Amino acid sequence: MTPAAAAPEDAAAQARERILAVIRAIPRGQVMGYGQVAAKAGLPGRARLTARVLGMNEDPDLPWHRVLRSDGRIAMPEGSHGWREQSQRLRAEGVAIERGRVKHMPRSGGDDLDAALWGPG
DNA sequence: AATTTGACCCGTC
DNA sequence: AGACGGGCCAAAT
Numbered sequence: 001m002t003p004a005a006a007a008p009e010d011a012a013a014q015a016r017e018r019i020l021a022v023i024r025a026i027p028r029g030q031v032m033g034y035g036q037v038a039a040k041a042g043l044p045g046r047a048r049l050t051a052r053v054l055g056m057n058e059d060p061d062l063p064w065h066r067v068l069r070s071d072g073r074i075a076m077p078e079g080s081h082g083w084r085e086q087s088q089r090l091r092a093e094g095v096a097i098e099r100g101r102v103k104h105m106p107r108s109g110g111d112d113l114d115a116a117l118w119g120p121g
Numbered sequence: 122a123a124t125t126t127g128a129c130c131c132g133t134c
Numbered sequence: 135a136g137a138c139g140g141g142c143c144a145a146a147t
Contacts (some may be wrong), residue, residue, distance in 0.1 A: 046129090049142080069129070069130085075128040
């Protein structure tokens with residue numbers, strides 16, 4: 001191996017992979033926020049990176065539709081193709097969507113932090 | 122190489 | 135409810 005440091009490209013690529021992994025791990029019928037995904041991928045404060053990853057994504061099997069804004073709103077212009085498809089896909093999974101928005105969005109750390117604090121039992 | 126852009130987020134008003 | 139400002143930072147101009 002060359003003693004030189006790894007190309008910064010690799011770090012970025014790995015970050016993207018971790019984000020993709022988190023997204024792929026979102027269970028059917030469940031949603032996550034961009035920031036949540038980033039945080040879960042070990043990249044707190046990088047919500048926009050999640051957005052970029054989704055934007056550049058080409059994997060048709062990626063459940064991109066399960067990623068919403070922290071508000072619970074679809075992160076695309078209302079009425080756009082993607083917007084419609086996302087709401088449609090979510091409804092198909094049993095997620096209640098109204099005007100491009102889920103009723104209740106799990107808050108940052110809600111699940112995780114709550115589980116860590118209260119734990120299973 | 123500098124600037125702008127963007128499927129974002131959060132606290133504050 | 136919505137508006138504003140600051141933070142984040144890789145990719146596109």
